[in-house]
Amino acid sequence: MKRNILEWFQKTVSDYPGKVAFSDTENRITFKELSLNAKAVGSAIAEISKDDTPVAVFSGRKIETVSAFLGVVYSGHAYAPVDATLPDLRIKSILETLCPKIVIADKDNIERARELGVNSEIVELESLFSHPIDEARLDDILEKSVITDPLYIIFTSGSTGKPKGVITSHHSLMCYIDAYTSVMGIDENDRLGNQSPLDYIAAVRDIYIPLKTGCSTFIIPKEYFMEPDRLFTLMNGEKITAVGWSVSAFTVLTSLGAFQSKKLETLNKICFSGSVMPSKVLKLWQENLPEAKFVNQYGPTEATASCTYYEIDRTVSEDEVLPIGKPYKNYRIVLLDENLKEVRKGELGEICVSGPILALGYYNDPERTAKSFIQNPCQNGFFERMYKTGDIGRINEDGLLEFHGRLDRQIKHMGHRVELDEIEYAASLIEGVKESCCIYNSEKEVLCLLYTGTAKVPEVAGALRKSIPGFMVPRKLVCTESIPRLPNGKTDMNKVKEFFLRNKR
Amino acid sequence: MKETVIEILASIRPDVDFESAEGLVSGGILESFDLVSLISELSDEFSVTISAKELVPENFDSVDAIVKMIESLR
Numbered sequence: 226m227k228r229n230i231l232e233w234f235q236k237t238v239s240d241y242p243g244k245v246a247f248s249d250t251e252n253r254i255t256f257k258e259l260s261l262n263a264k265a266v267g268s269a270i271a272e273i274s275k276d277d278t279p280v281a282v283f284s285g286r287k288i289e290t291v292s293a294f295l296g297v298v299y300s301g302h303a304y305a306p307v308d309a310t311l312p313d314l315r316i317k318s319i320l321e322t323l324c325p326k327i328v329i330a331d332k333d334n335i336e337r338a339r340e341l342g343v344n345s346e347i348v349e350l351e352s353l354f355s356h357p358i359d360e361a362r363l364d365d366i367l368e369k370s371v372i373t374d375p376l377y378i379i380f381t382s383g384s385t386g387k388p389k390g391v392i393t394s395h396h397s398l399m400c401y402i403d404a405y406t407s408v409m410g411i412d413e414n415d416r417l418g419n420q421s422p423l424d425y426i427a428a429v430r431d432i433y434i435p436l437k438t439g440c441s442t443f444i445i446p447k448e449y450f451m452e453p454d455r456l457f458t459l460m461n462g463e464k465i466t467a468v469g470w471s472v473s474a475f476t477v478l479t480s481l482g483a484f485q486s487k488k489l490e491t492l493n494k495i496c497f498s499g500s501v502m503p504s505k506v507l508k509l510w511q512e513n514l515p516e517a518k519f520v521n522q523y524g525p526t527e528a529t530a531s532c533t534y535y536e537i538d539r540t541v542s543e544d545e546v547l548p549i550g551k552p553y554k555n556y557r558i559v560l561l562d563e564n565l566k567e568v569r570k571g572e573l574g575e576i577c578v579s580g581p582i583l584a585l586g587y588y589n590d591p592e593r594t595a596k597s598f599i600q601n602p603c604q605n606g607f608f609e610r611m612y613k614t615g616d617i618g619r620i621n622e623d624g625l626l627e628f629h630g631r632l633d634r635q636i637k638h639m640g641h642r643v644e645l646d647e648i649e650y651a652a653s654l655i656e657g658v659k660e661s662c663c664i665y666n667s668e669k670e671v672l673c674l675l676y677t678g679t680a681k682v683p684e685v686a687g688a689l690r691k692s693i694p695g696f697m698v699p700r701k702l703v704c705t706e707s708i709p710r711l712p713n714g715k716t717d718m719n720k721v722k723e724f725f726l727r728n729k730r
Numbered sequence: 731m732k733e734t735v736i737e738i739l740a741s742i743r744p745d746v747d748f749e750s751a752e753g754l755v756s757g758g759i760l761e762s763f764d765l766v767s768l769i770s771e772l773s774d775e776f777s778v779t780i781s782a783k784e785l786v787p788e789n790f791d792s793v794d795a796i797v798k799m800i801e802s803l804r
């Protein structure tokens with residue numbers, strides 16, 4: 226049994242040393258080169274580190290970033306990727322939770338990391354690649370590691386405006402990658418097309434599947450996802466066979482005219498996740514790729530990106546709602562009612578997950594960890610952790626899980642988890658905004674904010690852009706006299722929704 | 731037509747000054763989901779069909795480029 230992802234990696238390096246592991250439109254790196262880079266980074270970090278706290282990584286969407294992540298793992302630490310394009314306030318909030326002693330930044334981001342890095346030692350990634358490799362030390366670190374050691378920390382939206390750092394262990398990650406590659410049928414001959422930013426949970430497949438199987442990943446630049454013809458030409462040229470993309474990548478490409486003039490020639494394994502796939506969009510992709518396997522995946526970052534999957538075995542009809550299917554290997558699902566009792570067959574309940582794929586909790590945040598990660602209430606005999614997803618599900622007659630929305634105000638927008646409360650909180654901090662209410666028009670995929678106060682719309686939009694990530698900034702903002710209320714004083718959400726339907730522009 | 735295009739753009743991204751902005755797509759000002767809203771609103775407003783062929787940064791990088799593209803499609 227493997228206890229560390231580096232054991233996967235080292236086997237693959239010895240099996241396929243000269244094979245390309247990662248590439249983008251400009252560069253490529255073989256498994257052997259990646260191993261040398263990662264070991265150099267690992268030796269350098271091990272030399273300066275004094276404890277086992279996580280190392281923050283500020284690095285762009287490029288192949289060197291993978292060397293940085295693996296280097297941190299070699300040094301015996303967990304890595305926490307930080308997207309340097311986020312607003313200052315957001316990054317500061319992440320760093321306050323993380324308190325990293327060491328920050329690795331690439332050339333492009335080192336200045337910004339210096340501006341923001343609080344009391345951290347900041348090292349430049351590129352300069353670490355020439356550091357001498359200390360094999361004995363790295364062997365010793367690996368020898369002492371255990372399977373439940375944290376591998377990475379990924380930050381997601383939190384309703385109080387403070388992002389949550391989800392900690393994933395080597396064990397959890399290996400269970401998920403193992404289950405996913407077997408469902409998708411991915412092996413060393415595949416070429417993965419990466420769409421997700423590398424700091425985001427969906428990217429763990431594109432990073433770790435090559436390390437396990439010896440296949441390779443091509444990082445597709447973001448701008449290609451706005452031009453379907455150019456994207457398809459690139460994917461055909463690079464012979465991309467498998468993708469795991471957010472639903473929004475498919476819906477955006479479809480709205481932008483995918484398949485109108487170009488076909489995909491090599492793609493044959495497709496997994497989509499992040500939000501509910503409109504069947505109209507799926508149908509178009511199925512009709513254009515009749516030989517391909519299509520898999521609908523559901524699951525939160527807290528359960529290593531996933532829970533369940535559903536392999537679509539027929540061309541869908543336009544009004545069909547897809548089930549989210551059955552649990553992956555090593556995932557267990559129960560549906561609980563509000564009294565934490567298991568619901569009866571066919572009833573709605575909160576989707577709760579257990580198994581070795583559960584995160585180690587939220588970093589430096591025992592309160593929110595205790596709220597979401599609980600003792601399995603159906604189990605008194607021994608200690609078994611369970612994660613409450615906040616999602617509502619139902620098991621249908623075929624024994625497959627269906628998704629029925631959220632218990633709270635969390636939504637999925639363009640593949641990202643967004644707490645509407647967090648947007649309202651950010652708005653409340655802006656001068657000239659008194660009250661606000663944020664809603665999501667899921668059909669048009671637009672966030673809408675209704676607010677009261679003296680601030681002008683461009684001012685509010687500009688101020689939000691400085692405190693929350695771009696995808697969370699509402700695209701429709703309307704200033705009004707008062708927020709509609711119900712008799713009990715709560716916001717009348719239906720009135721707010723109607724308001725935005727009436728005011729198209 | 732230019733004013734209408736600016737009005738549509740401003741409704742999608744109120745924080746950007748579109749009168750003078752250049753490199754809307756190539757400079758990363760508009761994100762992919764902004765582009766989707768923009769195309770659907772432009773198609774409705776001017777009754778044109780903007781297909782995948784038109785989706786190159788040169789056609790969307792400035793207000794003038796957008797106006798020129800719509801005129802060529804009408």
